Amino acid sequence: MAIDQGTTSTRCIVFDQNARLVAVAQREHRQYHPRPGWVEQDAVEIWRNVDRIVPQALRQAGITAEQVVAMGITNQRETFVLWDRHTGVPIGRAIVWEDIRTEDLVAELGKKQGIEEVRDRCGLPLATYFSAPSLRWMLDNVAGLRAKAERGDVLFGTMDTWLIWNLTGGVSGGLHVTDVTNASRTMLMNLSTRQWDPMLLEFFGVPSSMLPEIRPSTEISGVTTRVVPGISITAALGDQHAALFGQTCFEKGSIKGTYGTGGFLLMNTGTELVRSKHGLLTTIGYQIGGEPAYALEGSIAVAGSLVQWFRDNLGLIHSAPEIETLARTVKDNGGCYIVPAFSGLFAPHWLSQARGLVVGLTSYINKGHLARAVLEATGWQTREVVDAMNADLGVPTPVLKVDGGMTADHLLMQFLADVLDIPVMRPLVAETVSLGAAYAAGLAAGYWPDLEGLRRNWHLAARWNPAMDARHREDEYANWKRAVELTFAWARSTPSS
Amino acid sequence: MPGPIQSIERAAAVLRLLARGSGHHGLTEIADSLGLARGTAHGILRTLQRVEFVEQDHTTGRYRLGAALLHLGTSYLDANELRSRSINWADTLAARSGQEVRIGMHHDGAVLVVHHVFRPDDSVQTLGIGAMLPLHATALGKVLLAYDPDLSAAARRRELTSLTRRTITRTQMLERVLTEVRGQGWAGEAEEYMPGEASIAAPIRIPGGLVIGAIGISGAADRLCDSAGRPRATLVRQVVQAAESVTTSLVDEN
Ligand SMILES: Nc1ncnc2c1ncn2[C@@H]1O[C@H](COP(=O)(O)OP(=O)(O)O)[C@@H](O)[C@H]1O
Ligand SMILES: [Mg+2]
Numbered sequence: 001m002a003i004d005q006g007t008t009s010t011r012c013i014v015f016d017q018n019a020r021l022v023a024v025a026q027r028e029h030r031q032y033h034p035r036p037g038w039v040e041q042d043a044v045e046i047w048r049n050v051d052r053i054v055p056q057a058l059r060q061a062g063i064t065a066e067q068v069v070a071m072g073i074t075n076q077r078e079t080f081v082l083w084d085r086h087t088g089v090p091i092g093r094a095i096v097w098e099d100i101r102t103e104d105l106v107a108e109l110g111k112k113q114g115i116e117e118v119r120d121r122c123g124l125p126l127a128t129y130f131s132a133p134s135l136r137w138m139l140d141n142v143a144g145l146r147a148k149a150e151r152g153d154v155l156f157g158t159m160d161t162w163l164i165w166n167l168t169g170g171v172s173g174g175l176h177v178t179d180v181t182n183a184s185r186t187m188l189m190n191l192s193t194r195q196w197d198p199m200l201l202e203f204f205g206v207p208s209s210m211l212p213e214i215r216p217s218t219e220i221s222g223v224t225t226r227v228v229p230g231i232s233i234t235a236a237l238g239d240q241h242a243a244l245f246g247q248t249c250f251e252k253g254s255i256k257g258t259y260g261t262g263g264f265l266l267m268n269t270g271t272e273l274v275r276s277k278h279g280l281l282t283t284i285g286y287q288i289g290g291e292p293a294y295a296l297e298g299s300i301a302v303a304g305s306l307v308q309w310f311r312d313n314l315g316l317i318h319s320a321p322e323i324e325t326l327a328r329t330v331k332d333n334g335g336c337y338i339v340p341a342f343s344g345l346f347a348p349h350w351l352s353q354a355r356g357l358v359v360g361l362t363s364y365i366n367k368g369h370l371a372r373a374v375l376e377a378t379g380w381q382t383r384e385v386v387d388a389m390n391a392d393l394g395v396p397t398p399v400l401k402v403d404g405g406m407t408a409d410h411l412l413m414q415f416l417a418d419v420l421d422i423p424v425m426r427p428l429v430a431e432t433v434s435l436g437a438a439y440a441a442g443l444a445a446g447y448w449p450d451l452e453g454l455r456r457n458w459h460l461a462a463r464w465n466p467a468m469d470a471r472h473r474e475d476e477y478a479n480w481k482r483a484v485e486l487t488f489a490w491a492r493s494t495p496s497s
Numbered sequence: 498m499p500g501p502i503q504s505i506e507r508a509a510a511v512l513r514l515l516a517r518g519s520g521h522h523g524l525t526e527i528a529d530s531l532g533l534a535r536g537t538a539h540g541i542l543r544t545l546q547r548v549e550f551v552e553q554d555h556t557t558g559r560y561r562l563g564a565a566l567l568h569l570g571t572s573y574l575d576a577n578e579l580r581s582r583s584i585n586w587a588d589t590l591a592a593r594s595g596q597e598v599r600i601g602m603h604h605d606g607a608v609l610v611v612h613h614v615f616r617p618d619d620s621v622q623t624l625g626i627g628a629m630l631p632l633h634a635t636a637l638g639k640v641l642l643a644y645d646p647d648l649s650a651a652a653r654r655r656e657l658t659s660l661t662r663r664t665i666t667r668t669q670m671l672e673r674v675l676t677e678v679r680g681q682g683w684a685g686e687a688e689e690y691m692p693g694e695a696s697i698a699a700p701i702r703i704p705g706g707l708v709i710g711a712i713g714i715s716g717a718a719d720r721l722c723d724s725a726g727r728p729r730a731t732l733v734r735q736v737v738q739a740a741e742s743v744t745t746s747l748v749d750e751n
Pocket of ligand 2: 004006172239260434
């Protein structure tokens with residue numbers, strides 16, 4: 001069984017030994033935008049959703065808790081919540097990875113001594129995206145919080161930690177743990193020791209008493225006492241890491257792309273800790289037992305969330321998949337491009353101050369062209385990341401394995417193949433994030449013997465072959481790059497408040 | 498003859514109320530205007546919301562007529578949305594049956610393939626999304642015909658093209674087969690579309706029972722059918738189960 005605590009929804013999925021999906025239950029949670037650039041979620045609502053979907057999935061599968069071999073937890077990364085150790089009540093809402101309230105703080109911290117050392121130790125560039133700056137913001141801005149935290153009365157947790165603590169008992173003995181992949185996204189963990197790093201804690205001013213214990217992805221060893229008691233929780237890993245694992249990208253050099261709220265490409269770099277020269281992050285791929293597998297990551301902040309924005313904020317469609325229907329009412333983008341730098345630009349640019357823009361508007365442009373530009377934005381952002389990976393690796397990627405909610409979009413998948421000029425392949429389980437968590441949990445519990453057995457479960461469900469004329473592709477890419485440059489110019493011209 | 502059904506009359510009154518004036522009303526307003534208990538009005542509104550005849554404003558909580566009412570006659574569910582909603586169950590069907598899976602909707606007198614999952618044997622296959630298949634010669638098509646009286650009437654008036662030796666070309670025969678499909682809840686076809694190939698399909702419904710599409714498997718006739726040429730019972734069960742799972746997921750998420 002996997003619990004996938006994603007950015008837009010939480011899922012509970014049950015798989016059988018052949019990695020076939022047996023049951024799925026899902027619930028969306030609310031996104032709060034109290035101020036421009038702020039993105040929050042209610043950790044209690046998410047916990048309540050888990051409380052509903054786990055029994056629902058069991059009912060759908062027609063099984064009892066005893067028949068569940070193991071549970072794996074996977075989650076949106078970087079998003080975290082603080083709560084009172086004694087009451088279990090959250091202190092404010094969870095701050096989501098898309099939140100950019102720390103823009104000024106990040107600029108300030110960037111001038112501090114030791115900043116190069118920070119990047120070396122945690123593998124990440126300083127950005128609003130990661131947990132540490134937002135945690136620092138909370139400690140600075142919530143009255144009395146720092147003192148309470150220093151007394152040891154406050155716990156910090158990414159969503160895996162929050163759920164495991166609650167599932168294993170909460171105030172009555174809940175486990176306060178996280179796995180290395182989630183910890184590797186906070187900016188507080190040292191990539192080489194895989195422990196909280198005193199220098200990093202000092203740099204961000206975070207008391208160590210609030211942090212969970214870091215464990216390998218498959219050494220969580222908890223048992224549920226709430227929701228459905230008696231299920232062993234044997235694994236936890238960040239959603240993108242779970243997807244890498246679920247896609248069975250076990251060899252050095254293999255790449256996957258997951259398209260949900262954001263888009264995330266991860267490349268397994270094996271036991272070697274590779275540092276990018278082209279704007280990618282160094283992160284832990286997964287740690288199954290002793291040695292971790294490292295990964296290079298190209299993060300795209302806005303992919304499916306641009307579709308969501310088109311639906312909720314512009315109201316031009318009723319559901320996300322209708323973006324494709326609308327896009328198909330026209331044959332091309334009509335010269336229109338959307339650069340969705342809602343949270344600044346992530347890989348490979350890492351420019352916090354960038355803001356989104358729509359360019360190429362003429363009276364000819366209608367909502368169909370905009371819909372195309374929405375989908376194409378995900379294609380071009382992927383192209384930039386794949387170019388960076390190819391440059392770092394020195395050899396071109398031969399194929400891209402994809403998963404996530406957006407892979408249901410046929411037009412987008414074809415466009416991806418077209419702009420990357422390589423085949424795009426979707427595996428038989430589109431819910432690869434959940435599958436990866438289930439794999440890790442099942443491996444830990446001895447349900448599956450080894451990685452080779454898992455690899456044999458990977459089957460091709462769909463393949464999109466590149467079909468775009470090379471000349472056209474390069475012209476369009478050049479246009480996209482010009483549009484991206486315009487967001488830089490816009491960033492420079494806006495004085496920060 | 499049974500008497501009028503009160504809840505349908507009340508639902509009609511709610512729609513009439515929302516159709517006039519401002520078109521935006523809160524729960525209490527609606528209940529008070531129609532002289533209904535709040536709980537009763539709420540139940541009616543929730544049901545109307547489920548079938549998309551009514552929408553609730555996220556911020557104000559007020560109700561208004563749903564967009565679905567405006568184009569009642571056109572499409573019930575966007576084809577791309579059907580693909581998104583059914584992707585997990587189509588994958589599972591392919592994994593269980595070992596066959597390729599297609600989801601079809603009616604378009605322009607044919608089956609439009611809105612989703613396609615490869616046979617999970619990693620052989621070279623071509624993605625068939627967007628292809629058009631004949632209604633009378635495929636299991637997907639027979640399902641769509643069986644549950645749509647207009648469509649089957651149109652098929653009766655047209656010539657049924659022969660594609661193989663086994664294609665059904667006589668309307669009477671087709672009628673009989675469609676009656677059978679409605680009776681058993683699934684459709685099969687062996688070598689009626691392509692020699693050596695067979696297919697099995699079942700209906701996908703939206704709340705209330707309306708069939709909006711079909712999901713099915715296709716593959717070698719000797720794999721899909723037993724020695725007597727009948728679709729294998731285990732495969733039929735898997736297809737029907739997948740169709741039911743998709744149907745349930747369409748209910749759940751509204
Ligand atoms: N058919 C589609 N076309 C484009 N975008 C889609 C489609 N279906 C879902 N999405 C987008 O995918 C996202 C949901 O995917 P999911 O993998 O569940 O995300 P997450 O794990 O980040 O919560 C949403 O942002 C939604 O807008
Ligand atoms: Mg996800």
